[in-house]
Amino acid sequence: MMATPSDLASSSVIIFLLNALLAALLNQRQRLMTDICFSLASVGSLLGFIAGVLTVAGGTTEKIVLLLGLPDLPFHLRLDPLSGFFLTVIGLLSFFVSVYSTGYVRGFLGKRSVTGLIVFYCFFIAGMFLVVMADDALIFLISWEVMAAASYFLVLFEHGQIENRRAAFLYIVVAHVGAIGILLSFGILAGLATGFRDFSGYTFDAMRATQFPVGWATAAFLLAFFGFAAKAGIVPLHVWLPEAHPVAPSNVSALMSGVMLKTAIYGIIRVTFDLIKVFPWWWGALVLVMGLITALLGILFALMQKDLKRLLAYSSVENVGIILIGVGLSMVFTAFKFPLLAALAVTASLYHTLNHALFKGLLFMGAGAVHHATHEKNMDMLGGLIHSMPWTAALFLAGCVSISALPPFNGFVSEWLTFQAFLLSPSLPSPLLKLLVPMGAASLALTGALAAACFVKAFGVTFLGHWRGPRNPRIHEVNWPMRLGMIMAAVSCLCLGILPTMVIDWMDTLSAQLTGARIGASAGAYGWMWLTPVAPERASYSGMIVFLGILAVVVSAYLLLHVRPGKIHRVPLWDCGFEKVTPGMQYNATSFSMPIRRIFGFFFSIREHVRVGSHAGHAAFPKRLLYTLRIRDRFWLWLYKPVALSSFWIARKLGRLQQGRIQAYLIYSFITIIVLLVFL
Amino acid sequence: MNLYPFVIELLQFLVLLGIAPVFAGWVKMLKCWSQGRTSPGLFQPYRDIMKLFSKDVVLAENASWIFRFTPYLVFGSALLAGGIIPILSTDLPLAATADVIVLVGLFAIARFFTALAGMDIGTAFGGMGSSREMTIASLAEPAMLMAIFTMSLANKSTSLSQMVQVIYSGQTVLRPSIAFALLAFILIVLAETGRIPVDNPATHLELTMIHEAMILEYSGRHLALIEWAGMMKLCLFMLLGAAAFAPWGIAASGDLYAIPAAFFFMILKLGAAGVVLVLIETGLAKMRLFRLTEFLGSAFLLATLGMLSYFILE
Known part of the structure; x- marks a missing residue:
């Protein structure tokens, strides 16, 4: 008998939980623990991946009720195409990262105990699986917290440095502020589902069955959007992301950037499309505008970075923005009853979700490999790694090409689909949207072009040219498990780029569940090679032929030119003599982005100083120039610093209540009781 | 199986490969005349390419595979773009492969790798060229997309062949948005093909060069491929503009006798485009790098205005 998807998914969660236990038991045998636990983790991830693929392909919905938790409040799990899709994304990247981790974590052996890393790694993935499978508010929030707490400890793994502890603290604060929003939102929905009578409204089924009044629904949506925005790193709630993602071990950063942010996207889609269902168009416009701002600012911040992992983290902010653009468009189309266009937009955004998971996972794994080999994260100290790390360089390049949305790789497909959704917008009736949509398309185009500049910089400075650091260390290529994880991710990037019709056909049940329309049949109407999302005369794209065409010309030009043996002379640099x-x-990274810094500088608070260090007699003949550059996020100064300062101020004032004397505390309780008795 | 479209496709590749150096020569010739110099003739670019192909390659010690792979990729993507733009006929088997967005993507991938090749050697000039090229591209590419989007909104398709056919069928109404798009497109062509006032293709003056700075270290057949691809790119942008804004003359479909006429019209249009290009180039001076922001910004603004006016007036 075949196991059903829900069997596979639950056994995968159980594997992860047992794996965490096993890691704790094998504490004394670190090497053995690494090998066994990450192998088991890859098996578990693969099971989750298969479960997700089967669910989406079959379009089935399965429910499980677990008699755990509080009495009378059992846990509900459910696997429908939406959770199946996110299960696929999480499972796929976790599989690649687990394979990679087998090699990567070896670098820590003998330096520090990796037990904590493995235990929380397992809890982290299990938490993400449960978040997307949860079918009631209780288990959703519990797994949400498991995921947040586990990732907090993972960020804190190298807790020796103070900036890591600060980053982890900032992360947990923002995560919890967000969680409050989600909790309140579910509170409103659950209360309305039963008219605030009993607790039975906490299941998602009860919420689905309710028609919410617009006012309450809006409150719930805004709270949920705020909460999920904090997790997804939407501007201005993004500040924790570039702090926390870079300091975590790279395999964890890959998962955090690649898939943890996606659980927030999942939450937004689940709450709006599935639980509330009927919503006014301006919700979509809000999501769209937030997505556009996030995408543009994210990539501009990324361009300013010189730390490779920070650059990647900011680029995740950008990509979350692109995903939200698709979600927002789809919400607008749904509100105006254009199901087909809504299906196109949501397919574009979910396709980008899958793509981003893969290429950002790949890039973080590559950055981890660079850090593993050189112990350097600052790009201004790197360079020329393509010679000593040819595999990592080629694979990182594949990730860069994908994320820059260049054909025939996968990033291009989702961006192309999003543009098609934009171009179909003139049918919208609202005049405000008529203004918004062209501006949106313009800033998405700008974002895409800036992303290419950003990743030319990331790859060019890190891997090309000469080593920039003070000493030239002996750098070697990383071990095979790490390479294997990256190879699989790179190959999937290419496959998703040249076989989009198959993926869209597979995702058909998903868009049917969310919008009631399918685009799979029309997208693949011309055959599997041609992607024609609406109609062949409107637009078509064949990644396969672009790939083969470029390949054919490159190969034939190469062969034609090598018929006659020409010599290649290797000589020193010319550089104009x-x-x-x-x-x-x-x-280097700083100088590369200088023109862009000058053009878009007004977005940041930049302090730039050039000082003559020492000179030969007169300042006009400097021997040494000192250049300092400091770029800060304006949001930090405008939004976070006042909040942080005022909360410290309030805490200090409230701190006076703490006298340390038992009499004072007894008086406090006495007054409280009197007040309660008087007023209640 | 109908072989006719494949013959046309092949013909179009050959025409592009052949005509691109002649067009570059034509522009150079007009420029010489306008500046009172004697021109080297229409076919000088051919001689240059032939010379470069017959030379050995001198490669920097530090060059990696990216540096050697880039010329082939740049050439390949330019040639592939030639199979997508309707130059002679709209009846192209490759036309469905890619629409205008993919076309922009093809130029982007060539630029991406050229910029990487510029950084590969590890010289100051290479990095400078890459940094500037990517900065300019990050403003020019969105403007280009917006200009094209305006046209594709008016013609209800992003496929170039389809756009030409819609214009032929007389469904396109002359709109103000098209004027904005055309104006933006002209500015972008100057930026994307590296002409004055954005970049000067003739200079190797160290501090002003952009595109040339990235390919300084190339030689022999690598340089030949890059130069040839550059000529094709210039020609392709002219032909893209012709197909999007003034497609008259391009054979609609199935008609073999329309091909010579299409060829004739293409020569005519390219000749006129060359004249306009030279007039612009002689009339303007090269801009300082940071003045380019205004130039490209206005292109972007014009293109966005074009799309906005389409949305609002529709």
Whole structure:
């Protein structure tokens, strides 16, 4: 008998929980623990992946009721195409990352105990699986917290440095502020589902069955959007992301950026499309505008970075923005009853969700490999790694090409679909949207072009040119498990780029569940090679032929030119006849982004100083120039600093209540009781 | 199986490969005349390419595979773009492969790798060129997309062949948005093909070069491929503009006798485009790098205005 998807998914969660226990038991045998636990984790992830693929392909819905938890409030789990899709995304990337981790975590052995890393890694993935399978508010919030807490401890893994502890603290604060929003939102929905009579409204089924009044629904949506925005890193709630993602071990960063942010996207889609169902168009416009701002600011911040992992973290902010653009468009189309266009937009955004998980996972794994080999995160100290790490370089390049939305890789497909959704918007009746949509398309185009500049910088500075650091260390290619994890992710990026019709056909049940319309049949109407989302005469794209076409021309040009043996002379650099070219003369990460910094500088608070260090007699003949550059997020100054300062101020004032004397505390309780007796 | 479209496709590749150097020569010739110099003739670019192909490659010690792979990729993507834009006929088997967004993507991938090749050697000039090229592209590419979007909204398709056919069938109404789009497109062509006032293709003056700075270290057949691809790109942008804004003459479909006429019209349009290009280039001076923001910003603004006016007036 075949196991059903829900069997597979639950056994996968059980594997992860047992795996965490096993890791704790094998504490004394670190090497063995690493090998066994990550192998088991990859098996578990693969099971989750298969469960998700089967659910989406079959379009089935399965429910499980677990008699755990509080009396009379059992846990409900459910696997429908939406959770199946996110299960697929999480399972797929977790599988690649678990394979990678087998090699990556070896780097920590002998330096520090990795037991905590493995235990929380397992809890983290299990938490994410449960979040997308949860079918009531209780288990949703419990698994949400398991996920947040586990990732907090993972961020804190290298807790020796103070900035890691600060980053983890900031992360847990923002995560909990967000969680309050989600909790309140579910409170409103659950209360309305039963008219505030009993607790039975906590299941998602009860919420689905309710027609919410617009006012309450809006309150619930805004709270939920705020809560999920904090998790997804939507501007201005993004500040924790570039702090927390870079300091975590790279395999964890890959999961946090690649899939943890997606659980927030899942939450937004679940609450709006599935639980509330009927909503006014301006919700979609709000999501769209937030997505546009997030995408544009995210990539601009990314361009300013010189720490490779921070750059990647900011680029995750950008990609979450792109995903939200699709979600927002789809909400607008749904509100105006254009199910087909809504299906196109939501397919585009979910396709990008899958794509981003893969290429951002790949890029973080690559950054981890670079850090593993060089112990350096600052790009201004790196360079020339393509010679010593050819595999990592090629795979990282595949990730860069994908994320820059260049054909024939996968990032292009989802961006292309999003543009198609934008171009179908003139049918919208609202004049405000008529203004918004062209501006949206413009800023999405700008974002895409800036992303290409950003990843030319990331790859070019890190892997090309000469080593920039003070000493030239002996760098070697990373071990095979790490390479294997990255190879699989890179190959999936290419496959998703050249076989989009198959993926869209597979996702058909999903858009049917969310919007009631299917685009799979029309998208693949011309055959599997041609992607024609609406109609062949409107737009068509064949990633396969673009790939094969470029390949054919490259190969034939190469062969034609090598018929006659031409010589290749290897000589020193020419550089317009300059002598004594040193590695220090290369463009680095800071100088590469200088023109863009100058053009878009008004978004940041930039402090730039050039000072003459020492000179030969007169300041006009400097021997040494000192250049300092400090770029800060304006949101930090405008939004967070006042909040942080005022909360410290309030805490200090309230702190006076703490006298440390038992008499004072007894008086407090006495007054409280009197007040309660008088007023209640 | 109908072989006719494949013959046309092949013909179009050959025409592009052949005509691109002649067009570059034509522009150079007009420029010489307008500046009172003697021109080297229409076919000088051919001689240059032939010379470069027959030379050995001098490669920097530090060059990696990216540096050697880039010329082939740049050439390949330019040639593939030639199979997508309706130059002679709209009846192209490759036309369905890619619409205008993919076309922009093809140019983007060539630029991406050229910028990487510029950084690969590890010289100051290479990095400078890459940084500037990507900055300019990050403003020019969205403007280009917006201009094209305006046209595709008016013609209800992003496929170029389809757009031409819609214009032929007389469904396109002349709109103010098209004027904005055309204006933006002209500015972008200057930026994307590296002409004055954005970049000067003739200079190797160290501090002003952009595109040339990235390909400084190339030689031999690599340089030949890059130069040839550059000429094709210039020609393709002219032909793209022709197909999107003034497609008259391009054979609609199935008609073999329309091909020579299409060829004739193409020569005519390219000749006129060359004249306009030279007039712009002689009339303007090269801009300082940071003045380019205004130039490209206005292109972006014009294109966005075009799309806005379409949305509002519709």
